[in-house]
Amino acid sequence: MTSYVPVDTVGVASATPDEKQPWAELGLKDDEYQRIREILGRRPTQSELAMYSIMWSEHCSYKSSKVHLRQFGQKNPRTPRLLAGIGENAGVVAIDENIAVTFKVESHNHPSYVEPKQGAATGVGGIIRDIIAMGARPIAVMDSLRFGAIDHPDTARVLPGVVDGIGHYGNCVGLPNIGGETYFDPCYQGNPLVNALSVGVMPRSRLQSMQASGTGNVVILLGAKTGRDGIGGVSVLASATFSESGEDDARPSVQVGDPFTEKLLIEVCLELFDAQLVVGVQDLGGAGLTCALSETAAAGDGGMHVDLELVPLRAKGMEPHDILASESQERMLLIVDPAKAEEVLARAHRWGLLATAIGTVTDTGRLVVDFHGQTVVDVPPKSLADEGPVYNRPLAEPNDLGLIAVDRAETLPRPATDEEIRQTVLDMAASPNLCDKSWITEQYDSSVFGNTVLGTPHDAGVVRLDERTGVGIAISLDGNGRFARLDPYHGAQLALAEAYRNVAVTGATPIAVSDCLNFGSPEDPHVMWQFERAVTGIADGCQKLGIPVTGGNVSFYNQTGREAIHPTPVIGVLGVIEDVARRIPLGLGRTGDTIALIGTTEEELSGSEWAAVKHGHLGGVPPKVDLDHEMKLADLLSRLAETEQLAAAHDLSEGGLAQALVEAISFSGMGAQILLPEGADPFTYLFSESSGRVLVVIPRGQELAVRSACESRGLPITPLGVADANTDGLHLRDHFDLSRDEIDAAFKGRIGARLGE
Amino acid sequence: MSARVGVVTFPGSLDDRDAARAVYLAGGEPVALWHDDAQIHGVDAVFLPGGFSYGDALRCGAIARFSQVMDTVKAAAAQGMPVLGVCNGFQVLCESHLLPGALVRNAHLRYRNRPARLRVETTRTAWTNAFAPEAEIVLPAKHGEGRYVADEAVLDRLEGDGRVVFRYLDNPNGSMRDIAGVANEAGNVVGLMPHPEHAVEALTGPSTDGLGIVASVLAHLSEGASR
Numbered sequence: 001m002t003s004y005v006p007v008d009t010v011g012v013a014s015a016t017p018d019e020k021q022p023w024a025e026l027g028l029k030d031d032e033y034q035r036i037r038e039i040l041g042r043r044p045t046q047s048e049l050a051m052y053s054i055m056w057s058e059h060c061s062y063k064s065s066k067v068h069l070r071q072f073g074q075k076n077p078r079t080p081r082l083l084a085g086i087g088e089n090a091g092v093v094a095i096d097e098n099i100a101v102t103f104k105v106e107s108h109n110h111p112s113y114v115e116p117k118q119g120a121a122t123g124v125g126g127i128i129r130d131i132i133a134m135g136a137r138p139i140a141v142m143d144s145l146r147f148g149a150i151d152h153p154d155t156a157r158v159l160p161g162v163v164d165g166i167g168h169y170g171n172c173v174g175l176p177n178i179g180g181e182t183y184f185d186p187c188y189q190g191n192p193l194v195n196a197l198s199v200g201v202m203p204r205s206r207l208q209s210m211q212a213s214g215t216g217n218v219v220i221l222l223g224a225k226t227g228r229d230g231i232g233g234v235s236v237l238a239s240a241t242f243s244e245s246g247e248d249d250a251r252p253s254v255q256v257g258d259p260f261t262e263k264l265l266i267e268v269c270l271e272l273f274d275a276q277l278v279v280g281v282q283d284l285g286g287a288g289l290t291c292a293l294s295e296t297a298a299a300g301d302g303g304m305h306v307d308l309e310l311v312p313l314r315a316k317g318m319e320p321h322d323i324l325a326s327e328s329q330e331r332m333l334l335i336v337d338p339a340k341a342e343e344v345l346a347r348a349h350r351w352g353l354l355a356t357a358i359g360t361v362t363d364t365g366r367l368v369v370d371f372h373g374q375t376v377v378d379v380p381p382k383s384l385a386d387e388g389p390v391y392n393r394p395l396a397e398p399n400d401l402g403l404i405a406v407d408r409a410e411t412l413p414r415p416a417t418d419e420e421i422r423q424t425v426l427d428m429a430a431s432p433n434l435c436d437k438s439w440i441t442e443q444y445d446s447s448v449f450g451n452t453v454l455g456t457p458h459d460a461g462v463v464r465l466d467e468r469t470g471v472g473i474a475i476s477l478d479g480n481g482r483f484a485r486l487d488p489y490h491g492a493q494l495a496l497a498e499a500y501r502n503v504a505v506t507g508a509t510p511i512a513v514s515d516c517l518n519f520g521s522p523e524d525p526h527v528m529w530q531f532e533r534a535v536t537g538i539a540d541g542c543q544k545l546g547i548p549v550t551g552g553n554v555s556f557y558n559q560t561g562r563e564a565i566h567p568t569p570v571i572g573v574l575g576v577i578e579d580v581a582r583r584i585p586l587g588l589g590r591t592g593d594t595i596a597l598i599g600t601t602e603e604e605l606s607g608s609e610w611a612a613v614k615h616g617h618l619g620g621v622p623p624k625v626d627l628d629h630e631m632k633l634a635d636l637l638s639r640l641a642e643t644e645q646l647a648a649a650h651d652l653s654e655g656g657l658a659q660a661l662v663e664a665i666s667f668s669g670m671g672a673q674i675l676l677p678e679g680a681d682p683f684t685y686l687f688s689e690s691s692g693r694v695l696v697v698i699p700r701g702q703e704l705a706v707r708s709a710c711e712s713r714g715l716p717i718t719p720l721g722v723a724d725a726n727t728d729g730l731h732l733r734d735h736f737d738l739s740r741d742e743i744d745a746a747f748k749g750r751i752g753a754r755l756g757e
Numbered sequence: 758m759s760a761r762v763g764v765v766t767f768p769g770s771l772d773d774r775d776a777a778r779a780v781y782l783a784g785g786e787p788v789a790l791w792h793d794d795a796q797i798h799g800v801d802a803v804f805l806p807g808g809f810s811y812g813d814a815l816r817c818g819a820i821a822r823f824s825q826v827m828d829t830v831k832a833a834a835a836q837g838m839p840v841l842g843v844c845n846g847f848q849v850l851c852e853s854h855l856l857p858g859a860l861v862r863n864a865h866l867r868y869r870n871r872p873a874r875l876r877v878e879t880t881r882t883a884w885t886n887a888f889a890p891e892a893e894i895v896l897p898a899k900h901g902e903g904r905y906v907a908d909e910a911v912l913d914r915l916e917g918d919g920r921v922v923f924r925y926l927d928n929p930n931g932s933m934r935d936i937a938g939v940a941n942e943a944g945n946v947v948g949l950m951p952h953p954e955h956a957v958e959a960l961t962g963p964s965t966d967g968l969g970i971v972a973s974v975l976a977h978l979s980e981g982a983s984r
Contacts, residue, residue: 167868168868171809171868171899171901172809172812172813173771174771174772174808174809258812259809259812260768260769260809260812260813260814261812263768263769263771263809264769350793351768352768441870442869442871443867443868443869444870445870445899446870446899447870447897447899447952447955447961447962448771448772448775448955449774449775450774450775450778450954450955450957450958450961450962451961452961453960453961464960464961467778580960581960
């Protein structure tokens, strides 16, 4: 028998009520600690204290965001497509009568700053397990990244590490990376954002639950051994602000990922689901066993008994609270009928994956954890999982907002001559946020599974789900921190509108939303105000667009000292396309095709890329957002995709029309002859970031049909010119020419060069 | 009856389903083979797919070499059965000494995913006979350890024997003599880094050139059957 080290048992805790406990160091407030004592009727044991501190942390309990996130539930449009929503590991939406899709975006910001490669890698691993836990096979990943200034020395540490981590994990686990975004802004210098999205597909009948139900059912831990990695990651890392001195070394708190084990987890879990061997399943992510045990027990109908010494360990001398708090990656918790337990263990063994029965479902209503026969945890599971503290934190509009609003970018000096505008197009194309991102995306596999129909640099990723029917999905992930800084309500809606439009541009119909809300400290009333406005903007926007928020993630404390990041809601929109063969790609079609702009260009330069690149300016009010218009636009595009009346389409966003043309020309290798509408100010027309605009390429003979489809929907369409393989680059009649070589020289190869490669 | 092409799944294989799709689209019948099973169930040819078998532990392909299925594959290859290794499968073939040389870290030290232009250098293998001589094809190349290296003497012999099967037109990884794929002496065993199974449909690939590789082995097998 193993020699036993005395631990803080329930018996000891009852006998020593006055023992001093490190609740403050674990991030608990005085009143939170008192509440734990009330719930238990005694002081918590060390293990219980660790569990409460983790489950009641901001990261796990959503204690500051909960009161606002309720809006999503209240305002979500009802749709028969929604099979599982907020509160589940990931939202699930029906695609047709047989197939469902699950998707979610989640942050791994703090770990990625501390240890970029492993931080980003485990972010990808974590979101993939959320997808598995719903019963789906993960089929793709995407990422939304934000770094500090590109030439800041620390960016050269963080960015390559993050990209390496995302690439390594995704490539090894065998998932195509189908898109995403990368932005640079000094506000993210000490707080880079790494938001990872995964999407999975399943037969509707395979939807899994996280309930630990059925007294006598076996609790099985599947996957990697449990080590010391990531202990305290949740409470220390994700729920506190980095100190300004930067002295605190949080490195041991970052987990290490093993994509090979994750790949085995996927295969084993899917085999078990298909054979109907599993009653309930939950992934182990942030907060490890603590979270998985308490959430499955709380979702079930009884209690749970766990013998913690049965957990396979990879480190010696781990205390029960270490085992409970460990964030070792690549683990899942299964609830299994005892009659099927043996088969579950055998199937895991066949793949070379560890599976161990560690406990049983009980009818006691308590989560009881024993360690070598001594009870170290005895709590009501709901008190951990569902009944954590809820804060209605004070809100206050930032004092500078009024001043910022009147400091409009529309008043900044502009390029005056054609030659200056020409140079501005090139300078913008070469700027970090607009330049080609191949240096990053080439490090990702994009074609594994053989179902990627559109990947980067298209506006949205398009993946085929069913080879027989051709049905597929489109996903886009978008955020714009500058717009949200100027006006968090409309900034969030602009991000929503852009993701929605990017999906629509491929011909898909948007059906669901997942969001990742990246903000500063919730203890700062100004940040909390930004958060409330952004959430309200998204909830109102989704209600208007008729697509539900199905889940997501909140990341607070993205600030160093008093400096918070721009509020950065990142929105993922999922769309469905009946036949992926009819998707609309990026490009310029064929020679003689008409290039036209749908939407209205106004003088909207505040928060724009031009203002940032040329003036380092952020002020004014962001472009107007018109969701009615976006819905009409999406309806139009899906119709034109169905009838195959568009050769190509491209969303206009950062950098405006100029950048959209640069991208289409560079990607297609075609040229474009453009004539701006009469009376249009060339600078405004090229660089305004008015929302709701799409550049379309219409095959010859379809111009009238497309025009009438626009007019019948009240959508303004403006012919701009023709695609022409014999034109070298961009010919802007009456103004200037840009050769394809000049465009490519500006647009390509920038990231590697700026990182000193 | 269409030829049966076995596709091996090792723990960590990623492209096994895609290889099976390529076989199916080219008109063959894919048969799933399992790393831990010495039986290859009467298949006519074997496709070792890409991925990270056994987590690339030790070296890419180093552990797969010792799997049950590889013992049988090695014996069958010696008898002339066509065997194709793609990416990690190529690494497995080199580690198993079915093919000469080795695949090491890319010269630029990064994983890189780009469509690769290749020239088919010989059509006298079981896996390239359907191509026109010196055909130029495009397949996705995506790997971190794909730089082909061998002794100069080995390389000279490969060139002399016409066993360099594919050559990069824009070398993406620093491979010696731009080699993307090689064959054994008999021409029944071929390995290459770029992925034919990800170039089988215009909808999803940069080309459909990958079908030619499977079509070659099907032609090779039906020729053998009719002889």
